[in-house]
Amino acid sequence: MGSIFAVKIAKATIPEFLAWRETWPGSVVGTLLTATVDHKSADYVKPSLILMGNEQQGLPPELAAACDVNVKIPMRGRADSLNLSVATGIMIYTVTG
Numbered sequence: 001m002g003s004i005f006a007v008k009i010a011k012a013t014i015p016e017f018l019a020w021r022e023t024w025p026g027s028v029v030g031t032l033l034t035a036t037v038d039h040k041s042a043d044y045v046k047p048s049l050i051l052m053g054n055e056q057q058g059l060p061p062e063l064a065a066a067c068d069v070n071v072k073i074p075m076r077g078r079a080d081s082l083n084l085s086v087a088t089g090i091m092i093y094t095v096t097g
């Protein structure tokens, strides 16, 4: 609780982000339900930047296309997707491991 006050937050349009993304030295990782790469099998170059989609529409196609790799977290049962915060926690654990 309160961590949001301890981290830097930036807001950008998609074009602004795409221009800035060119300067990122590590992997840019998209998370997509349609991805075919398992999140555990991708090669992540540190520092990794993870792009998460929103709950309604997921990651916009133009952002997914700008990623070095798009990955999926396998799911059991009939769930069609994970909760955004749960998926974010799994991805942070994965890329920093």
Ligand SMILES: C[S@@+](CC[C@H](N)C(=O)[O-])C[C@H]1O[C@@H](n2cnc3c(N)ncnc32)[C@H](O)[C@@H]1O
Binding pocket: 031, 032, 033, 051, 052, 053, 054, 055, 056, 057, 058, 059, 071, 072, 073, 074, 075, 081, 082, 083, 084, 087, 088
């Ligand atoms: C609730 S999901 C979005 C569902 C949205 N209706 C869609 O079709 O993409 C919210 C975000 O969590 C991430 N996410 C959820 N489940 C995932 C999974 N199994 N693999 C990868 N990313 C996942 C993705 O970033 C997704 O955009």
